[in-house]
Amino acid sequence: MKKQNNLNYIFTFLSLWLGMFCYSQTEITGKVKDSIGNPISYANVLLQPLDSPRILAYTSSQQDGSYNLKTDRTGEFQVVFASLGYAKKEVKITLKSQNSIEVNAVLLEEEMLLENVTIQGDRPITVKKDTIVFDADSFRRGTEVVVEDLLKNLPGVNVESDGTIKVGDREIERLMVDGDDLFEKGYKVLSKNMTADAVDKIEIYDNYSLNKLLKGIEESDRVAMNIQLKDDYKQQWFGNADLGAGGFDQFYHKNRVNLMSFGKKNKYYFLGNSNNIGVDAVGDVSQMIRPMRFNQPGSVGDGERASSLLSLYTDVPQLKRERTNFNNARLVSLNAIHNLNDNMKIRTLGFFNWDENEFFRNTTTQFVLDDDSFTNVEDFSMNKTKFLGFGKIDYTYDISDSKMLEYTGSFNNSDISSRSNLIFNTNSTIENLQDDNQQIDQKLLYTHKLNEKEVFLLSGRYINDKSPQAYRNNQFLFEELFPDAGNVEQVNQSSQNTMDFLGTEAEYKNRKANKDLIEGVIGATHRQDRLNSVFELTEENDNRLRPDGFQNLTEYRVTDIYAKGKYLYKVGDQLNITGNLEAHQLLNTLQNSNEVKQQQDLFYIQPQLGARWKFNDDNSLLGSYTYSTNNTSIIEVYENNILTNFRGFSQGFGEPTQLNASNYLLMYRLGNFGDKFFANATVNYSKNHDFFTTRSIIQQDYQISEQVLIEDQELLSVSTTVDRYLKSISSNLKLKLNYSQTDFINFVNASGAREINNQSFVYGLELRSGFLSGVNYHLGTEFRTSEVKTTQSNFSNKFSNTDNFSFLDLSYVFSDRLNMTLNTERYYFGNLNSDKNTYYFSDFSAMYTTKNKQLNFGLSAKNLFNTETFTNFSISDISTSTTSYRLLPRIIMLNANFKF
Numbered sequence: 001m002k003k004q005n006n007l008n009y010i011f012t013f014l015s016l017w018l019g020m021f022c023y024s025q026t027e028i029t030g031k032v033k034d035s036i037g038n039p040i041s042y043a044n045v046l047l048q049p050l051d052s053p054r055i056l057a058y059t060s061s062q063q064d065g066s067y068n069l070k071t072d073r074t075g076e077f078q079v080v081f082a083s084l085g086y087a088k089k090e091v092k093i094t095l096k097s098q099n100s101i102e103v104n105a106v107l108l109e110e111e112m113l114l115e116n117v118t119i120q121g122d123r124p125i126t127v128k129k130d131t132i133v134f135d136a137d138s139f140r141r142g143t144e145v146v147v148e149d150l151l152k153n154l155p156g157v158n159v160e161s162d163g164t165i166k167v168g169d170r171e172i173e174r175l176m177v178d179g180d181d182l183f184e185k186g187y188k189v190l191s192k193n194m195t196a197d198a199v200d201k202i203e204i205y206d207n208y209s210l211n212k213l214l215k216g217i218e219e220s221d222r223v224a225m226n227i228q229l230k231d232d233y234k235q236q237w238f239g240n241a242d243l244g245a246g247g248f249d250q251f252y253h254k255n256r257v258n259l260m261s262f263g264k265k266n267k268y269y270f271l272g273n274s275n276n277i278g279v280d281a282v283g284d285v286s287q288m289i290r291p292m293r294f295n296q297p298g299s300v301g302d303g304e305r306a307s308s309l310l311s312l313y314t315d316v317p318q319l320k321r322e323r324t325n326f327n328n329a330r331l332v333s334l335n336a337i338h339n340l341n342d343n344m345k346i347r348t349l350g351f352f353n354w355d356e357n358e359f360f361r362n363t364t365t366q367f368v369l370d371d372d373s374f375t376n377v378e379d380f381s382m383n384k385t386k387f388l389g390f391g392k393i394d395y396t397y398d399i400s401d402s403k404m405l406e407y408t409g410s411f412n413n414s415d416i417s418s419r420s421n422l423i424f425n426t427n428s429t430i431e432n433l434q435d436d437n438q439q440i441d442q443k444l445l446y447t448h449k450l451n452e453k454e455v456f457l458l459s460g461r462y463i464n465d466k467s468p469q470a471y472r473n474n475q476f477l478f479e480e481l482f483p484d485a486g487n488v489e490q491v492n493q494s495s496q497n498t499m500d501f502l503g504t505e506a507e508y509k510n511r512k513a514n515k516d517l518i519e520g521v522i523g524a525t526h527r528q529d530r531l532n533s534v535f536e537l538t539e540e541n542d543n544r545l546r547p548d549g550f551q552n553l554t555e556y557r558v559t560d561i562y563a564k565g566k567y568l569y570k571v572g573d574q575l576n577i578t579g580n581l582e583a584h585q586l587l588n589t590l591q592n593s594n595e596v597k598q599q600q601d602l603f604y605i606q607p608q609l610g611a612r613w614k615f616n617d618d619n620s621l622l623g624s625y626t627y628s629t630n631n632t633s634i635i636e637v638y639e640n641n642i643l644t645n646f647r648g649f650s651q652g653f654g655e656p657t658q659l660n661a662s663n664y665l666l667m668y669r670l671g672n673f674g675d676k677f678f679a680n681a682t683v684n685y686s687k688n689h690d691f692f693t694t695r696s697i698i699q700q701d702y703q704i705s706e707q708v709l710i711e712d713q714e715l716l717s718v719s720t721t722v723d724r725y726l727k728s729i730s731s732n733l734k735l736k737l738n739y740s741q742t743d744f745i746n747f748v749n750a751s752g753a754r755e756i757n758n759q760s761f762v763y764g765l766e767l768r769s770g771f772l773s774g775v776n777y778h779l780g781t782e783f784r785t786s787e788v789k790t791t792q793s794n795f796s797n798k799f800s801n802t803d804n805f806s807f808l809d810l811s812y813v814f815s816d817r818l819n820m821t822l823n824t825e826r827y828y829f830g831n832l833n834s835d836k837n838t839y840y841f842s843d844f845s846a847m848y849t850t851k852n853k854q855l856n857f858g859l860s861a862k863n864l865f866n867t868e869t870f871t872n873f874s875i876s877d878i879s880t881s882t883t884s885y886r887l888l889p890r891i892i893m894l895n896a897n898f899k900f
Contacts, residue, residue, distance in 0.1 A: 006170050026095050030104040032061045032081055039065025040107060043083035044124070050076055050092070055138050057751045057771075058124055059859040061610040070730065071095070072774045081105040084860040125155075130206045132156075136199040140814035141776055143821055143847070144196040145242075145897070147175075148226065150572040151191065154202065154772070155725065155732065156678070161320065161373045162190040166270065167204055167223045168672070169680050169721060175212075176226040178234075178262050182269055182335050182349070189333060189351075192256055194227075195240045197899065201228035211297060211405055211457075213449045217511045218297065219568055231263055237261045239270075239900055244860065245456040246893030252277050256894070264339070269334040277862065278322035278888050279329075289390055289412045289439070297507055298406075300523060301461035305439070306499040307635050308467045309642055312382055312418050312433055314359045316885055318805065318827065319870055323841070323863070324885050357384045360886035367698065367879045368797055370751055374700045382420040389413045402449040412439040422646065425700075429475035431646055439465045453511045463501040470494045476537070476700040478646050482547055493643045495533035495552075497634065502526045517568035529556045529634035533642050537696035550649070553593040554638045556656070558631060561585040574615065578624075580608035580846040586631060588656040592639040600656050604629045630659045636692060636707060651706035653692065660689040676725040681718075695747040698878065713744040734780075738762040748878060754792045756877045761785040764805075774813060781806040790877045799875040802830040831873045832882065840865055847895075858895035866890040 032043045045067045047057040056077070061067045069079075082088045086107035087648045093103060124138035132823050139153040152159045158166045165172050165187070175187035183189050208224040238819040239259035246252055254275035261268045290305055316324045334350040363378045392410040399405060412885045422429040443461045450456060476488040505523035512518070535550040566580045578756045588600035610624035622828040638652035671678035717740040724733045742758040764782030769775075787800040804827070811821040825841040842865055847858040871884040 026071055026073075027100040028079065028093075028103055029072070029100060030067060030102050031065040032067065032083070032105050032107065033065055034086070035106060035108055039063070040083055040086065041065065043067075043081055043086075043107070045069055046080040046082070047073075048078050048080055050078055050860065053122075058138055068727075079103050079105075080398060081107060083107060097350065126364065130208075132204045132206075134202040134204075136196075136202055140196075141771075141811060142819045143811045145847075146192055147194045147196050147199060148188075148191040149197060150196040151202070151225075153770070156723070157204075159191075165190055165191065165225065167225070168678060170221070170223050172225045172226040173208060173222045176224065177269075178229055179226060180262075180267055180337050180339065180347075182267070182347070185835055189271065190269070192255060192496065193273065194260070194269075195258060195899065197240075198229050198233040198238065199227055200230040202226070211404075211445075211447055212448045213402070213455060214297060214509070217449075217453065217455050217509050217517075219517055233262070235261075235263050241898045241900075242895065243897075244858075244893045244895040247891055249889055251578040252891050252893060254279060254895075266339065267289065267337040269333075269335045271331065271335075274329060276326075276328045277891055277893075278325035278327055280321060280325070289410070297509075298443075298447075298459045298505075299455050300459050300505045300525065301441075301443070301463055304463055304465075304499065304501045304527065306437075306465040306467045306497045306529070307633075308435060308437075308469060309495050309497065309635075310469055310471055310493070310644055311435075311844070312384075312420055312431065313645075314357075314382065314384075316870075317872060317874065318803070319872075319885070322869070323887050324359065326360075326886075326888060327355055328357075329353070329355040343398040345394075347392075347394045347396075349390075349392040351388070351390040353386075353388040354383075355386050357386075358382065359384070361883055363881055363883040365879050365881040367700075369698065369878060370792065371749055376700060377425055378425075379423040380420060381422075382418060384416060384418040384715070386414065386416040404446075404447045406443075406445040408441070408443045408445075410439075410441045412441075414438075424475070424477070426646070427475060429473060429646060432470075432472040434470040435467075436469070437465070437467050439463070447492075455509045457507040458505070459507075459508075460504045461501070463499070465499045465501075466496065467498075468494075468496040471643065473646055475646075479701075480699065481702060481704070482537060485537050485545055486541075486543070488537045488545075489540050490538040491643075492536040492538060493533060495531070495642070498530045499634075500528045515570045517566075519564075519566040519568075519765075521564040522562070524559070524561045526559045527557070530554070531556075531634050532639055533638075535641070535643055548770055549591060550641045550643075552638045552640050552642060554653075555589075555590040555591045556632065556637055557587075558635045559587040560631075561587075574613060576612040576614075577613075578608075578610040580610075582606040582608075584629070586658075588631070590637055590656050592654065592762040598655055602658065604658070618671050620669045622665070622669075624663075624665045626663045626665075628661050628663065630661070632657050632659070641704065647701060648703040649705070651704070653707045653709060657690075657709060659691055660686045661691075662689065671723075676727070678723040679721065681720045684715075684717045686715040688715075693746045695746060697749055709745065710745060714742070716741045725770075729769070730771055731767055731777075734768075735764040736762070736764055736782075746877070752792050754790055755879070756793075757787075757789040758877075759785075759787045776811045778809040779807065786875055788875050788877050799880055801873055801875050803872070804828040804830075817849045817851070818847070820844070827870070827872075829871070829873045831875075831880070832871060836871045839867060839870055841867060847897075854899050856895075856897040856899075858897070859892070860895055861890065861891045861892045863888060 003207060028047070032040045034040055041060040041061055041063045043059060045059050046055050048055060056073060057069050057071045059067050059069050076094050077093065079091045079093055080088065086109060089105050089107055091103055091105060093101065095101065124135045126133040134154050136150060139150065141153060144150045148159055148163060151157050151165060156168060160166065165175065172187070174181045174184060175190055205224045205226065207220045207221050208222045209218055230803045233499045237259065239257065242254065242256040244254040254277055255273070257272040257285040259270040284655045332352045336348050340346060356358060359382045365376045367374055368646050390410070390412045416435040417599060418433040418435065420431040422431060441463050443459070445457065445459045448456045459759045471493045473491040474489065477490060503523065503525035505521055507521045508519065510518040531552055531554045533552040534546065537545040537547065539545065562584045564582045566578065569577045571577065583605050584603070586602045586604070586665040590598040606628055608624065608626045612620060614620045632653065636653050637656055639654045641649040645652045667682045669680050690709060690711060692707045692712055694705040695708045696703060719738045720736065722735040726733055740760045744756050745753045746756060748754060762782065762784050764780060766778070766780035768778040782805045783802060785800070785802045788798070790797045806826045809821065809823045811819065813819045823843045827839040829837045841863060843862050844864060845858060845860040847856050849856050866889055867887055868889070869884050870887055871882060874881045
């Protein structure tokens, strides 16, 4: 309660401070006209210091030439008026404590000889046909360290808590530097580490084509981002080093080194990072290793991988990962692009990550079943060491202006060793898991642009993926399952899942003169999976038992020969109608440990129909219907039981089959990203005509489930987001509402069918300021409500829960050389006791820049309230769980940043 009162005082003080700041702003108004008195619209109006090019505030004139500019500064400044075709004008002003001042300007036409003159605009935002260009200096607040910090200031750009970058509601495909892409979907390595000082312009490409020869032919809704460097950073080596040290209970550190050179022919980017304060320096590296590019040209084989069978759960719902990530991470990334000549380019990427993690949680789970109720208590701690090495080479050869050959080869190797100490219902359990993975991926793509309207693509791919695991547990919890076993001292399971994939595709696209698009694809893929699992009980005399029904030796081969046809019909510029038809000839061969082969020969068709109606430039409606058939995977068709956690087994279906589904999508969009108002609403309804559910036996010491094929599962989701720029307070308001519902059936403890209804509501708002100086804020709140209903003939139950997350982030720029930020968070969990249902966190940082701006000094503090544990609540159709996590303690560090 004391922490709550303290935070309430802080929130009240900061709110009053922010309110006084907004109230004390000076308003600069006026009109911009030409020499004969006509208003000049869209002229840039900038407020700058007299001795510095830095932009303190900016706006643009309206249709009538009027403008409105706000600032909290006092002293002598200059108002700069600039517009294409006119000479720039500077007006000196003195700002005191007055509420308003009027500054008018008359701009004179400027004569220019177009022969040797390049005309450039000074606008903060420039809009072209498919490109928006942001002037980076116009959006700096003074607190930016890395590129990710700068992107958060751009209107229409959202950087999520995990580093995912979205433009409007779409994630970017690439983050490039001067037109070259280093990391593809693994762009977080760049955005989380590259210095923001080097950025001159940020370009956003709409309707982006990953293959340059497809531009203008394919129908693309993708977006990409490009960083243009300042001239001082081109053609030379530059970088920065961050050093931080501090702590109370132990020594904490964070170190980062960036070294890069972006020339015309060669680009290099070297990154080193080490820390033990929970920071993830690279984001989701799986996007680099296994990029997902579904339904994109040349993407045959994307998403194909060998899955692991068993894992030690370490996720933390809702809370930021870095608060529970007891780590000791070391990272080295070596990346280069070589333009060998005008026609050949080689890109190399090397990535090495070492880490040691510790994780702690305590869970109390109350099972509420129709025939029994019991409670399990788990006190879990884990130590994990891992090594990840990844190498990739891309070779691009422009055979001619219309022909291109691309080769991509990658190798990935990971080695993860985990040891956990689990006290389960007062019994001590030691788990050991060795989890390895090795993947080789080779891809070749040939593109031939036949003419300006036609293109042909031919691609081939080979993937080999291995995921061996070795698990050991010194506690025997399965006496009821194996009553004939003697004095068992240890439980073991070794497994290996190996996948080989071969695929080829030929694709043709033809953009007609009336803008209709014809697409055709023929292809063939072959995937072979081999799953081997051995489950053993080791008795005290070292006698090893391998129980029947718990061993698997499965080989699954799937050959898919297919043809796809798609036609895009354009009705004027407003309406697009799309028809898509796929025909598949499927050959399945499954052989389990009983050596009996099951073969399946199946032909099926998948239709899709869609329409996009663009009422005008700001309104569009999209709808689609898809009937899909999905073939079962190796994880679904193995025959016997596999251990999936320390007390649970899962049994596969045992035969190949297909799952059919219908999907309906309706989406409405109002406005475009970067507009002052943008809204997006989506309704998605799916009906799985066939789906896998579980028939489970749930006892206090163990759980065993088998997959059962039944009919009719329904899923409904509705999501709405609204972005509104509030000019009166120079802030962006974002509202969101999500609703989802799932209806399905399962079976528990030999009972009849249990009808399950899951509902989830998420609603909240955010408000982010866009002041160019002084205080900036970002605040928001989000509510999450979950409800689970269970109904069967002799038993019904209902669980519900509502949680809330709120935050307030403040930054203050005292001057060009001093700034600070304060981040606060509040978590509330509805079904917990009052002494454990509310948690507060606060982080603080301050940075001082020396006069030459090459050296920065800082102070940072994480978890100021020194919150030691975090407890949340979750529900399911069979249980309610309360889980407590141990958190990193308060960490106060001194930091230094050196630029070179």
